[in-house]
Amino acid sequence: ILSNYVKTSLKESDMSLRTSKIQLKIPSGCDGAVLVKNLYLSIDPFILALMKNQELELPSFTLDSPIYGFGVSKVLDSSHPNFKTGELVWGFTGWEEYSLIKDPDQLFKVQDKDLPLSYYIGILELVVCDSAELCMPGMTAYVGFFKFCSPKKGETVYVSAASGAVGQLVGQFAKIAGCYVVGSAGSKEKWGFALMKVDLLKNKFRFDEAFNYKEEQDYNAALKRYFPDGIDIYFDNVGGKMLEAVLNNMRLNGRVVLCGMISQYNSLEQPEGIHNLINALVKRVRMEGFFTSDHYHLYPKFLEMVVPLIKEEKITYVEDIAEGIESAPGALFGLYSGRNVGKLLVVVARE
Ligand code: NDP
Structure with missing residues (x-):
C-alpha cells in the first residue's frame, strides 16, 4: 500500500503491508474482469516516479491503495471471454497476493511454457500502452x-x-x-x-x-x-x-x-x-x-532473435528474486542503492 507520496528520497516506510479478506471469485457487477493470483512481481526503476506523483503518462499511484506494476499471474476466475480459469498471464497487476483486474487489456497469455515464467516480466516483457518510460x-x-x-x-x-x-x-x-x-x-x-x-x-x-x-x-x-x-x-x-x-x-x-x-x-x-x-x-x-x-513494432523481430539465443544458452539472464510480498518495499529500496544483482523481482507464490 502506498502510505504517502515520496517527497525527497524513498523510504521503506513510504509503503505498508495490509491484510484484508476477499472472496476468491469475481464480484457481481464486474463483467469483463479477471481475478488473478499473482506469482511474480517486477521491481522496476519507474515505480519511484509514480510514488513521487510524477507525470509518466501512466496514472500515478493512489494513496492508501496498492502499488501496481508488471507481474505474472494465474487466472482464478474470469468473466472475460479471452481468459479462462487456470491460464497463466502477464501484464499489469497489483502488488498484492490476489488482484481483481477490471480492464484486462494489458494482460497477455504466457505462450512459451518452456521458458521460466519470470522471464515474462524480465527479458521477454512487453507492455503496450502510450506511456513514456516503461520497463521492458x-x-x-x-x-x-x-x-x-x-x-x-x-x-x-x-x-x-x-x-x-x-x-x-x-x-x-x-x-x-x-x-x-x-x-x-x-x-x-x-x-x-x-x-x-x-x-x-x-x-x-x-x-x-x-x-x-x-x-x-x-x-x-x-x-x-x-x-x-x-x-x-x-x-x-x-x-x-x-x-x-x-x-x-x-x-x-x-x-x-x-x-x-x-x-x-x-x-x-x-x-x-x-x-x-x-x-x-x-x-x-x-x-x-x-x-x-515507441518501438513496440520491433517486438516480433526481438523474439525471433532472442528466444533461440536463450534456448541455445547463448545468452543468460540473471534474476534477483526476493521472497514474499512483504519483501517488496525493501527490494524496491535496494534498487536505488545497487543491492540487486540482475533483474529484480518478487516471488509471491510459486503456483
Ligand atoms: P537495474 O536492474 O540495472 O537496477 C538498477 C541498478 O542501477 C542498480 O542495481 C545499481 O547497480 C544501479 N544504480 C542504482 N543507483 C545508482 C546510482 N546512484 N549511480 C549509479 N548506478 C546506480 O535496472 P534496470 O535494468 O531495470 O534499468 C536500468 C536503466 O534503464 C534505468 O535507468 C531505467 O530507468 C532505464 N530504462 C529505460 C527504458 C527506456 O525505455 N529508455 C526502459 C527501461 C529501463 P550498480 O550500482 O551495481 O551498478
Missing part, C-alpha cells in the same frame, strides 16, 4: 543497442549499471555483435560479504573488462585505463557524473544512447555532471535518448 528490459537492451547504437564489429562499447536487468543484455548483445565491451557496476553487500558484481560481468556475461565504479576516485582515469583509444558507443543507464566523464573519452563520431539516469532518480540534490558539452561537439558525438515504448 529485453526490448530496451535490444532497441537501445541495435537500433540506436548502430554497432560495428570491433567497436568499443561501455555499459553502466551493467549487471542490471537491461545492462547485462546490452553487454551480451555487444559481444554477439563482435564489439569490445566494458561494464561497470557496484558490489552487493550480503551476509557480511561483498559480492562483486563486476566478477559476474566477466565470468557470466562475457564482458571483456569490468570495474567497480564505487572504488574509482576518478571516473575519467578509470575510463582511460579501459579505453586507451576511446569509446565508440556508450549505453548510459545512470547519467550524472559518469556521463560527463564518458564524453571526455568518446572517439570521433561516437554514439551515446541515453537509456536511463538512475543516479538522479532518488537524489535530493541537483545532478552533478554535464557542465561542459564541448567534448560532444569536438568529437562529433551523436547523443540520443529513447523510450522503448
Whole structure:
C-alpha cells in the first residue's frame, strides 16, 4: 500500500503491508474482469516516479491503495471471454497476493511454457500502452543497442549499471555483435560479504573488462585505463557524473544512447555532471535518448532473435528474486542503492 507520496528520497516506510479478506471469485457487477493470483512481481526503476506523483503518462499511484506494476499471474476466475480459469498471464497487476483486474487489456497469455515464467516480466516483457518510460528490459537492451547504437564489429562499447536487468543484455548483445565491451557496476553487500558484481560481468556475461565504479576516485582515469583509444558507443543507464566523464573519452563520431539516469532518480540534490558539452561537439558525438515504448513494432523481430539465443544458452539472464510480498518495499529500496544483482523481482507464490 502506498502510505504517502515520496517527497525527497524513498523510504521503506513510504509503503505498508495490509491484510484484508476477499472472496476468491469475481464480484457481481464486474463483467469483463479477471481475478488473478499473482506469482511474480517486477521491481522496476519507474515505480519511484509514480510514488513521487510524477507525470509518466501512466496514472500515478493512489494513496492508501496498492502499488501496481508488471507481474505474472494465474487466472482464478474470469468473466472475460479471452481468459479462462487456470491460464497463466502477464501484464499489469497489483502488488498484492490476489488482484481483481477490471480492464484486462494489458494482460497477455504466457505462450512459451518452456521458458521460466519470470522471464515474462524480465527479458521477454512487453507492455503496450502510450506511456513514456516503461520497463521492458529485453526490448530496451535490444532497441537501445541495435537500433540506436548502430554497432560495428570491433567497436568499443561501455555499459553502466551493467549487471542490471537491461545492462547485462546490452553487454551480451555487444559481444554477439563482435564489439569490445566494458561494464561497470557496484558490489552487493550480503551476509557480511561483498559480492562483486563486476566478477559476474566477466565470468557470466562475457564482458571483456569490468570495474567497480564505487572504488574509482576518478571516473575519467578509470575510463582511460579501459579505453586507451576511446569509446565508440556508450549505453548510459545512470547519467550524472559518469556521463560527463564518458564524453571526455568518446572517439570521433561516437554514439551515446541515453537509456536511463538512475543516479538522479532518488537524489535530493541537483545532478552533478554535464557542465561542459564541448567534448560532444569536438568529437562529433551523436547523443540520443529513447523510450522503448515507441518501438513496440520491433517486438516480433526481438523474439525471433532472442528466444533461440536463450534456448541455445547463448545468452543468460540473471534474476534477483526476493521472497514474499512483504519483501517488496525493501527490494524496491535496494534498487536505488545497487543491492540487486540482475533483474529484480518478487516471488509471491510459486503456483
Ligand atoms: P537495474 O536492474 O540495472 O537496477 C538498477 C541498478 O542501477 C542498480 O542495481 C545499481 O547497480 C544501479 N544504480 C542504482 N543507483 C545508482 C546510482 N546512484 N549511480 C549509479 N548506478 C546506480 O535496472 P534496470 O535494468 O531495470 O534499468 C536500468 C536503466 O534503464 C534505468 O535507468 C531505467 O530507468 C532505464 N530504462 C529505460 C527504458 C527506456 O525505455 N529508455 C526502459 C527501461 C529501463 P550498480 O550500482 O551495481 O551498478
